[in-house]
Amino acid sequence: DMHDFTTQLGKQFNAEPVVVQALGIPLNLILFTPEAFEDVLKTQFHNFEKGPFMCENLRDLLGEGIFAVDGDPWVHQRKTASNLFTMRTLRDSMTTVIQRHAVTLYKILQRASDNHKTVDLFKLFNRFTIEAFAEIGFGVHMGCLGSNEEHPFQKAFDHAQRALRFRFTRPGWFWKAQRWLGLGVEGQLQRDIEVIDKTVLEIVEKALAQRVSHGCKEKKGGDIVSLFLNRVSSSLDAEEHQLDPNYLRNIVVNFLIAGRDTTAQALSWFFFNLSKTPRVEAAIRKEIVDNLATFEIDGTPTMQDVSELVYLEAALKETLRLHPSVPVEPKQTLEDTTLSDGTFVPAGSAIGLATYAMGRMTKVWGPDAEEFKPERWIDSSTGKLVAVSAYKFASFNAGPRMCLGMNLAMLEMKLVIVGLLSRFHIEVLNPEDVTYDLSLTLPVKGALNVKVSHHLWPAHA
Numbered sequence: 001d002m003h004d005f006t007t008q009l010g011k012q013f014n015a016e017p018v019v020v021q022a023l024g025i026p027l028n029l030i031l032f033t034p035e036a037f038e039d040v041l042k043t044q045f046h047n048f049e050k051g052p053f054m055c056e057n058l059r060d061l062l063g064e065g066i067f068a069v070d071g072d073p074w075v076h077q078r079k080t081a082s083n084l085f086t087m088r089t090l091r092d093s094m095t096t097v098i099q100r101h102a103v104t105l106y107k108i109l110q111r112a113s114d115n116h117k118t119v120d121l122f123k124l125f126n127r128f129t130i131e132a133f134a135e136i137g138f139g140v141h142m143g144c145l146g147s148n149e150e151h152p153f154q155k156a157f158d159h160a161q162r163a164l165r166f167r168f169t170r171p172g173w174f175w176k177a178q179r180w181l182g183l184g185v186e187g188q189l190q191r192d193i194e195v196i197d198k199t200v201l202e203i204v205e206k207a208l209a210q211r212v213s214h215g216c217k218e219k220k221g222g223d224i225v226s227l228f229l230n231r232v233s234s235s236l237d238a239e240e241h242q243l244d245p246n247y248l249r250n251i252v253v254n255f256l257i258a259g260r261d262t263t264a265q266a267l268s269w270f271f272f273n274l275s276k277t278p279r280v281e282a283a284i285r286k287e288i289v290d291n292l293a294t295f296e297i298d299g300t301p302t303m304q305d306v307s308e309l310v311y312l313e314a315a316l317k318e319t320l321r322l323h324p325s326v327p328v329e330p331k332q333t334l335e336d337t338t339l340s341d342g343t344f345v346p347a348g349s350a351i352g353l354a355t356y357a358m359g360r361m362t363k364v365w366g367p368d369a370e371e372f373k374p375e376r377w378i379d380s381s382t383g384k385l386v387a388v389s390a391y392k393f394a395s396f397n398a399g400p401r402m403c404l405g406m407n408l409a410m411l412e413m414k415l416v417i418v419g420l421l422s423r424f425h426i427e428v429l430n431p432e433d434v435t436y437d438l439s440l441t442l443p444v445k446g447a448l449n450v451k452v453s454h455h456l457w458p459a460h461a
Contacts, residue, residue, distance in 0.1 A: 041399035051332025065254030133259030262325035327356035
């Protein structure tokens with residue numbers, strides 16, 4: 001498996017930079033240390049771009065969206081989207097949306113518990129996060145969570161990302177020939193993108209209809225689509241963008257990947273780690289009981305409630321350290337340069353910031369690097385969280401491209417976890433068989449089958 005192979009390379013060379021060369025693919029320099037991450041993501045930010053190799057590989061799905069552009073287009077989208085994430089009202093409205101969809105989640109798991117049925121938790125979390133994020137980000141209701149059928153969009157979205165991942169391991173002429181002929185993985189990718197575009201267009205149309213129904217051209221920017229429309233309508237190139245339906249399509253696809261995939265994956269890996277480490281589950285339950293004395297079994301935790309749960313945050317960060325949602329961050333150098341450790345990097349080199357592997361380096365995290373140990377995040381003398389550099393814990397990226405939705409994602413996950421652990425015990429079946437799939441992110445391969453049992457509240461076990 002690629003990320004574990006990269007981890008072995010890092011261990012073999014004591015986290016020194018490693019060059020990997022394959023036929024038809026640019027020379028790839030893999031980096032494993034916080035110092036190297038800081039060089040690329042901050043100190044020499046302008047010399048390390050996504051680059052043409054990555055952008056071309058991703059364009060069919062992501063278009064000119066925030067994850068697949070550099071320079072001015074990236075600045076424009078980042079600046080616009082950041083307005084949503086800095087809104088004071090966002091957290092309040094977001095908490096309400098998450099709690100409402102969480103109730104549906106609880107009902108599904110309660111039925112599974114009552115009927116002694118196994119549940120694919122990964123699929124369920126994907127349905128939950130797309131439902132919640134579509135409402136928070138775009139103001140629309142997808143209807144995925146309450147349905148027994150998987151939304152065609154979900155399947156197409158997952159297939160498409162896996163297909164794009166293959167492009168990074170094959171010569172460009174090969175996948176371009178497949179695409180031109182409509183064969184194999186590339187032929188399926190074209191069909192998947194048609195399904196994705198149909199759903200995304202519906203999201204955009206609903207958002208536009210709501211905008212019109214508000215009786216004004218400009219709706220106050222309470223969601224991503226409105227923010228971008230407001231910005232476009234007041235910008236100099238308004239006509240050009242408004243005539244291009246791909247503009248909003250690209251915005252929506254990129255933010256859906258950010259809001260759906262990463263959170264669903266982190267929640268899935270969290271419960272996977274919990275199943276393998278019962279003492280951590282017991283410690284989180286105890287923390288909930290000790291800190292949320294007034295929290296009722298049928299109640300919903302508030303933003304304030306979950307912000308006080310230090311051990312839960314440590315366990316979430318520990319999950320993201322070992323299972324980062326973006327396992328490798330690709331970059332490309334514009335000009336010849338030298339990293340702070342003296343490594344020369346020629347212009348045009350492909351760079352792989354190996355986030356998954358760095359989380360497992362003993363040189364970075366100590367001899368127990370591969371252990372799931374939330375205590376490493378807590379100062380034993382104060383009981384408070386330890387501040388860790390974003391270049392060492394790079395699961396939310398770092399520097400100017402650091403994740404805009406980091407706080408939103410952490411809040412969403414804490415609310416969901418507290419709600420679930422206060423109601424259920426969730427046991428992952430055959431955890432030794434669980435692994436990741438190769439994709440742009442770090443999805444669970446196949447299903448994450450779990451057994452759900454009712455949890456008597458309060459209890460420390």
